[in-house]
Every structure is written in C-alpha cells, then in structure tokens.
Amino acid sequence: MSAAVQLYGVVAEFEDPTPLVDAARAARAQGYNKVEAYTPYPVEALADILESKKSLPLIVLIGGILGFLTAWSMEYYIAVIDYPTNIGGRPLNSWPSFIVIMFELTILFASIFAFFGMLALCGLPMPHHPMFNLRRFDHASADHFFLCIEARDPLFETGAATELLNRFEPLQVWTVDDD
Amino acid sequence: MTVAERQLESTRQPDPDVSLPVIAPHQSFAGVTDQISSAVLTTKTPIPWFVAFAFALCLVGVFVCAITWIFAKGVGVFGIEIPVAWGFAITNFVWWIGIGHAGTLISAFLLLLNQSWRSSINRFAEAMTIFAVMCAGMFPLLHLGRPWLFYWLLPYPNTMTIQPQFRSPLVWDVFAVSTYFTVSLLFWYLGMIPDLGTLRDRAKSTFARFVYGVLSWGWRGSNGHWRLHETASLLLAGLATPLVLSVHTVVSFDFTIAILPGWHSTIFPPYFVAGAIFSGFAMVLVLAIPIRAVYGLQNLLTERHLNNCAKLMLATGLIVAYTYLIEPFTAWYSGDQFEMYMVHNRAVGPHAWTYWGVIFCNVVVPQLLWFRKMRITPKPLFWISIAILYGMWLERYMIIITALHRDFVPSSWSNFIATLWDNLALYGSIGMFLFLFMLFIRFLPMISMYEVRTLLPFSGIHGASQK
Numbered sequence: 001m002s003a004a005v006q007l008y009g010v011v012a013e014f015e016d017p018t019p020l021v022d023a024a025r026a027a028r029a030q031g032y033n034k035v036e037a038y039t040p041y042p043v044e045a046l047a048d049i050l051e052s053k054k055s056l057p058l059i060v061l062i063g064g065i066l067g068f069l070t071a072w073s074m075e076y077y078i079a080v081i082d083y084p085t086n087i088g089g090r091p092l093n094s095w096p097s098f099i100v101i102m103f104e105l106t107i108l109f110a111s112i113f114a115f116f117g118m119l120a121l122c123g124l125p126m127p128h129h130p131m132f133n134l135r136r137f138d139h140a141s142a143d144h145f146f147l148c149i150e151a152r153d154p155l156f157e158t159g160a161a162t163e164l165l166n167r168f169e170p171l172q173v174w175t176v177d178d179d
Numbered sequence: 180m181t182v183a184e185r186q187l188e189s190t191r192q193p194d195p196d197v198s199l200p201v202i203a204p205h206q207s208f209a210g211v212t213d214q215i216s217s218a219v220l221t222t223k224t225p226i227p228w229f230v231a232f233a234f235a236l237c238l239v240g241v242f243v244c245a246i247t248w249i250f251a252k253g254v255g256v257f258g259i260e261i262p263v264a265w266g267f268a269i270t271n272f273v274w275w276i277g278i279g280h281a282g283t284l285i286s287a288f289l290l291l292l293n294q295s296w297r298s299s300i301n302r303f304a305e306a307m308t309i310f311a312v313m314c315a316g317m318f319p320l321l322h323l324g325r326p327w328l329f330y331w332l333l334p335y336p337n338t339m340t341i342q343p344q345f346r347s348p349l350v351w352d353v354f355a356v357s358t359y360f361t362v363s364l365l366f367w368y369l370g371m372i373p374d375l376g377t378l379r380d381r382a383k384s385t386f387a388r389f390v391y392g393v394l395s396w397g398w399r400g401s402n403g404h405w406r407l408h409e410t411a412s413l414l415l416a417g418l419a420t421p422l423v424l425s426v427h428t429v430v431s432f433d434f435t436i437a438i439l440p441g442w443h444s445t446i447f448p449p450y451f452v453a454g455a456i457f458s459g460f461a462m463v464l465v466l467a468i469p470i471r472a473v474y475g476l477q478n479l480l481t482e483r484h485l486n487n488c489a490k491l492m493l494a495t496g497l498i499v500a501y502t503y504l505i506e507p508f509t510a511w512y513s514g515d516q517f518e519m520y521m522v523h524n525r526a527v528g529p530h531a532w533t534y535w536g537v538i539f540c541n542v543v544v545p546q547l548l549w550f551r552k553m554r555i556t557p558k559p560l561f562w563i564s565i566a567i568l569y570g571m572w573l574e575r576y577m578i579i580i581t582a583l584h585r586d587f588v589p590s591s592w593s594n595f596i597a598t599l600w601d602n603l604a605l606y607g608s609i610g611m612f613l614f615l616f617m618l619f620i621r622f623l624p625m626i627s628m629y630e631v632r633t634l635l636p637f638s639g640i641h642g643a644s645q646k
Contacts (some may be wrong), residue, residue: 017638040208041632042405052406060414075345078334083342090346100351100429107422108358111415115365118411119396122404126397138380140400141373143208
C-alpha cells in the first residue's frame with residue numbers, strides 16, 4: 001500500500017437528468033460495471049442501466065411467513081395447551097377467530113422486514129462514505145445529478161473515465177478520494 | 180439561458196381530463212427544495228405557529244390534569260355506569276383511529292393507484308395518522324380502570340399463569356391497533372429518509388446537521404438506494420392497504436360481535452371504514468388549509484388537492500349516508516321489536532339530538548361538495564370539514580350511547596351524562612394531537628421534497644420515453 005490517498009472514483013456533476021442518463025448509458029456501454037448515479041429523486045430511466053439489488057421482495061415474503069407462523073403457533077399454544085378455556089363448548093382450536101391476529105402479525109413482520117431489509121441492503125446506517133468528501137455533494141440531495149465511475153472497476157483509468165464523462169458536458173468533473 | 184432559468188420557463192402539460200394542475204408551473208428543483216426545507220431550517224417561525232402551539236400546549240396541560248385525576252380517582256370520574264360502560268373514552272378512541280385512516284389511504288392506496296397528486300399531501304397526512312393513532316391508543320388504556328396494568332393485554336409468560344382470550348375482538352383490537360401504529364410509523368419514516376438527507380446537507384448548525392444526519396442513516400440518494408427505497412415503499416403500500424381496511428373492521432367487530440341492537444349488524448365493517456376515511460379527509464383539509472395559507476404553499480398544495488380531497492369526502496360521505504338509510508330499513512325488515520325500538524329511540528329518545536346532529540353534519544352539509552366552487556374555495560371547505568369531524572364524533576357517540584343505554588329489559592335501562600372529566604380528556608387529546616403536529620411541521624419536512632421533484636415537468640426522464 002502506498003502512503004498516498006487512494007482514489008474512490010471520478011465524478012461528474014450535471015444540472016439535468018438527461019445528460020446523466022446518457023452518460024450512464026455510455027459508461028455501461030464501454031464496459032464499466034462500477035458506475036453509480038446520485039440523484040435528488042429516483043430517476044426511472046436509470047433502473048435499466050445501472051445495477052441494483054433485487055432481493056428485497058424475498059426478504060419481505062420471508063418476514064410475512066414468519067409473522068403468520070408466529071401468530072398461529074402462539075395462538076394455538078395459548079388457546080389449546082397453555083391456557084385452555086371452554087367457552088360455550090367451542091373447540092379449543094377455534095382457528096376462524098385466530099385469523100385476525102394471524103393477518104395482523106403477517107403484515108407487521110413483513111413491514112418490519114421491508115424497512116430494515118431495505119436499510120440493510122442499502123448498507124445503511126453508514127455515517128460516512130467517500131462521496132461525502134466531495135464538497136458539492138450536498139447538491140445531490142437538492143437539485144443536481146452526479147455520476148461516479150468508481151476506481152475499483154477493473155477497467156478504471158482516471159484519464160479515460162474523465163474524458164468519457166466530459167463528453168456529456170457536465171458542470172464539472174472531479175476526482176474523489178477514498179478514505 | 181441557464182438550466183435554472185429553463186426549468187422555471189417550462190410548464191407541465193395540462194392533464195387532458197382535469198383543468199386544475201397538480202402543482203403550479205414555473206418551479207425548479209432548487210426552488211421547491213428551498214421552499215420546503217426553509218420551513219424547518221429557518222430561524223423565523225411564523226407567528227401563527229406560535230399561537231397554535233401555545234393553544235395546543237394549554238390543552239396538553241388540561242390533558243395532563245385530566246389523566247392525573249383519572250389515575251388518582253379511577254374511571255368513576257367519567258360519566259360511565261352500567262349499562263353504559265363505554266362512554267366518551269371509546270367514542271374518542273373510534274373517532275381518532277378513524278381520522279388516521281385518511282393518511283394511510285393517501286400514502287398507500289393512492290401510491291398503488293399511481294395518483295401523482297398525492298405527493299404533496301402524503302407526508303403530513305401520514306404524520307396526522309401517527310398522531311391520531313397515538314391519541315386513539317390512550318383512550319382504551321385510560322378506560323381500563325387500572326391503566327398501569329395495560330400490559331396484561333399482551334400475551335407473555337407471567338406468574339399469574341393466565342393468557343389473553345384470542346376469541347375476543349377486544350384482543351384482536353390490541354394487535355390491529357399496535358400493528359397499524361408500527362406500520363404507519365415505518366412507512367412515514369421510510370418516506371422521510373431521503374428528505375432528512377436533504378435537511379442534513381442544507382442545515383447550517385452543526386447540531387442540526389448531526390441530528391438530521393443520524394436520522395437519515397447516511398442516505399446518499401444513489402441509484403441503488405432509490406431502487407430499494409421504491410421497492411420498499413411499494414411493498415409497504417401493498418401491506419398497508421389491506422391493513423388499513425382491517426383496522427377499522429376490527430374496531431367495528433368490538434361492536435358487532437356483541438348482540439346488542441344497534442351494534443349487532445353485518446354492515447358495520449364497511450360502514451366504519453367509510454366513516455373513517457370520511458373523517459380522515461376532513462382532518463386532512465382542516466390541517467392543510469391553514470398550513471398552505473400560513474406557509475404560502477399554494478403552489479404545492481393546489482386547488483387540485485382541495486378538489487380531490489373534497490370529492491373523496493363526498494364519496495365516502497355518501498356511503499355513510501347509505502348506511503344511515505339501511506340501518507332503519509334492516510330494523511324494520513327484521514321485524515325484531517328490539518331493533519325497531521333502537522331506531523325509534525335514536526330518532527326521538529333522550530339522545531335524539533345526536534341522531535339529528537349526525538344527519539345534519541354527515542349527510543346534509545357534505546351535499547354542498549357537489550358544487551365545484553365549494554370544493555376549491557378554502558374557507559367554506561374548512562368549515563364543512565369541521566362540521567364533518569364533529570358529525571363523525573357524534574356518530575360514534577350515538578352508536579355507543581343509544582345502543583347501550585336502552586337494550587332489552589327496561590328495568591336495566593339507564594342514561595349517560597358526560598362529566599367534566601369526559602370533556603377535558605377529549606379536548607386534551609385534541610391538544611395533544613395539535614401539539615405533536617405543530618412540532619412536526621416545525622422540525623420535519625412537511626411535504627415530501629423528493630416526490631414533489633418528480634412532479635416537475637423536466638424531471639420526466641422516464642425509461643419509456645428514452646427507448
């Protein structure tokens with residue numbers, strides 16, 4: 001390892017979403033895989049261009065199934081084994097009256113899995129990230145659009161990446177340090 | 180021409196079927212971000228905010244006194260007695276939880292239906308849901324008699340070796356309401372994470388930056404983040420949609436599963452859900468109309484929003500009106516003397532004023548909303564909404580009191596007269612709701628900034644148009 005600061009990537013800042021999408025498409029066409037866009041709102045067109053994780057629905061399904069099983073086993077255990085009560089001679093396992101709580105816990109567990117699953121897949125909480133080293137990065141959450149070609153991409157070479165991004169007339173192209 | 184100028188020049192194509200635009204033309208990304216975040220990050224809070232906050236704080240004081248007195252003396256300070264064991268407390272519970280429903284409807288239903296106009300009202304409507312459910316949750320607990328033993332409602336291993344009875348709708352309610360609160364909170368917070376990131380990036384003071392930074396979990400707005408955020412929002416919307424229908428259905432089970440005339444009816448679940456949405460939209464308008472005036476948000480909370488909320492209010496109001504019509508019909512058609520007496524007693528008995536009040540506020544007044552002028556003019560719409568909120572409270576009171584106080588055997592009849600503490604707890608809860616809401620609009624972004632940005636015309640770089 002050299003003592004010098006590692007490079008995280010080359011970043012272009014755009015005022016409009018259109019050149020950002022074009023630049024992202026061009027970067028992918030050139031074979032870059034580690035490309036990430038930072039935008040103030042979800043830009044739909046990027047969905048088909050850049051890579052993203054797709055496993056959240058499965059996590060939510062597992063949460064829902066767990067919630068259902070928790071409710072069912074809890075109700076069965078309490079009503080039949082732990083604290084059986086004879087109410088008007090009805091069966092101890094009166095499953096139709098257990099449905100409501102099964103439904104509620106299915107939703108509850110699935111929602112909790114959705115929320116925390118999203119954070120986990122996003123890699124959050126992450127108080128610091130190299131992108132925050134970029135002074136102008138506060139515009140990414142307000143009005144400007146950033147595209148980063150990351151240094152860990154095997155094809156990465158600072159000059160070529162800068163040249164590629166410059167073709168789309170960004171406001172400015174920066175290098176961002178890793179730390 | 181710079182990009183910012185070009186953004187200001189561009190206008191959204193008018194929707195072919197609606198004459199009112201979702202948001203005003205000539206706005207830029209920076210403009211809407213500034214406008215919404217400055218309400219939080221400014222040091223100049225508008226005077227009306229202080230007035231409303233002081234008013235709410237006084238009522239919170241009243242609420243604290245009322246709760247202290249109830250804890251000290253027990254539920255005997257309420258006007259309840261046998262057979263009217265459910266008085267104001269349960270009325271307030273049903274009313275508050277109903278109000279919450281509009282928030283989830285806006286954030287979940289309308290998201291699934293791809294209604295873009297929801298974007299500028301969903302945030303504070305969801306906040307309204309959470310605070311309303313908090314107010315609602317207090318009342319069954321205060322009504323318990325020994326509120327400090329509230330955890331007995333939940334199943335847990337205990338030395339008494341007793342457990343809840345899962346055949347009881349009251350236990351269903353515990354699960355339904357706590358699930359509803361948790362899911363609403365997660366949904367609200369999920370939607371707020373990107374905007375908290377914006378506040379973190381724009382805050383001037385180190386302390387504010389730190390707090391918003393922690394709350395935003397390090398959100399970067401990368402494509403990977405946004406994709407997961409969208410998926411999570413859609414999934415939560417899909418989960419919350421059946422949930423919101425279930426909550427008031429379960430609340431209505433508290434009534435329908437009893438055999439009391441006036442409660443024992445299969446129409447209750449849809450009747451309660453429609454009534455909930457009806458009162459919820461009234462509350463959305465009661466909050467939105469002053470806010471847009473004080474904060475000058477007419478460009479984001481447009482006449483389109485007022486119009487759409489009013490239309491939804493009219494539609495759900497008509498469902499409620501239909502139920503008012505069907506109830507006496509079912510009673511008459513059943514030929515059951517107790518059912519028929521209940522209807523008769525409602526209309527001319529000692530609580531007849533509530534029945535006619537309900538008819539006036541929930542059926543007669545909303546008919547004004549057939550007029551477009553009424554739907555888009557803030558002042559009349561505000562007062563119509565107030566009337567509906569009052570009418571819906573009265574409706575729950577009517578359902579509870581008129582059914583309980585005269586059931587089958589006249590020897591067990593009684594009456595209900597609300598006490599001072601009943602009233603103070605109700606007004607106090609309104610204070611608590613306002614108090615929480617005022618804190619929300621001061622410290623959190625009251626309009627979803629990232630969703631409003633997607634409404635701007637030049638944001639329209641969608642996959643389809645590019646291919």
